[in-house]
Amino acid sequence: MEEIILRDPYQPKHYPLLVVISGPSGVGKDSVVQALAMREDYAFHFVVTATSRAPRPNEVDGVDYFFVSEAEFESLIHQGELLEYALVYGQYKGIPKQQVREALASGKDVIMRLDVQGAATIRQLIPQAVLIFLSAASEEELVVRLCRRQSESETQLVRRIEMVREEMLHLDEFDYVVVNRECHLQAAVEDVLSIITAEHARVHPRQVIL
């Protein structure tokens, strides 16, 4: 049975949040998280994913990913020490529980950037997580952004748009939706910070237990 916790204004205690920033690809999840990291008025722990693939030339262990061997990754799976994991093209990717646990214990909010599927998994595993869906202002705006990447063929682009439409159907599993308007990144960042401030003011804190 869960203990009922009330925020006591006379004895302020910080209940760190687990915040998931998600949304379709191309919507600007990385930009929002990077802009948050630049804020001097807000400190958080950004979750670094573990992977069994080899690091690319510019990648730094512990910053871009935690690079672990396949055997190490599988041992994490067997110990139930991954919050979420997937095997994509023969390579593992997942979130080590221990990292999240330590960050929360330090009192810092934990922020994860996940695709919509990953966010839905977190919702199941950790109902107390705060799920933010980052959206474009319109499908057109998102398509323009995806085109600008120039890394995709027309077929890939069509597939991506279909995927975005499917991802939009998961909106109802999220707590909040923030529109990341073209050229208005800071407004989206402010909205995310307001959501975090409001969550810290909840009388009934969403206490995360892992």
Added chain:
Amino acid sequence: MEEIILRDPYQPKHYPLLVVISGPSGVGKDSVVQALAMREDYAFHFVVTATSRAPRPNEVDGVDYFFVSEAEFESLIHQGELLEYALVYGQYKGIPKQQVREALASGKDVIMRLDVQGAATIRQLIPQAVLIFLSAASEEELVVRLCRRQSESETQLVRRIEMVREEMLHLDEFDYVVVNRECHLQAAVEDVLSIITAEHARVHPRQVIL
């Protein structure tokens, strides 16, 4: 059966909020509401209470109160047109539903300043209301503020402190708690605005139907 509403980021619609700012007396509810009213980046409708008592010299009808006759007030009661009302020392005080309905229809958020008892009544009547409990940082700070008013005898002060303690027990019926620290009014106002921003970003808006 209630219709399930989802905020659509591609078709942004404004769902006006009903926000109750409450808390013990002396905590600064008026100051917070006044500071909110000064903000040029946020427009809202402040609910004016109706009363059957006569206006005092400086009071303006429609600003301080809506001054109505006892007969008019009783007719509002019989029509079920009051959100909440009380008879105190033979004088009626209450919130006309029509005013709130019109303000919400205009698309503006509606803000009410209510004592803790009144806020609890609103919670029962309008579960979708956003209830903010304004608190002092400590009981000592609140007592100092009450003393500074100098309008109260020692007996009244003791009674007031007892009342504050009782009011604190209602905290769990609120959504959010904001600490209005001595000399940090603007911080409290920013917290209230963050809560309002976050509520406007909810995927499942709290739609108020009166």
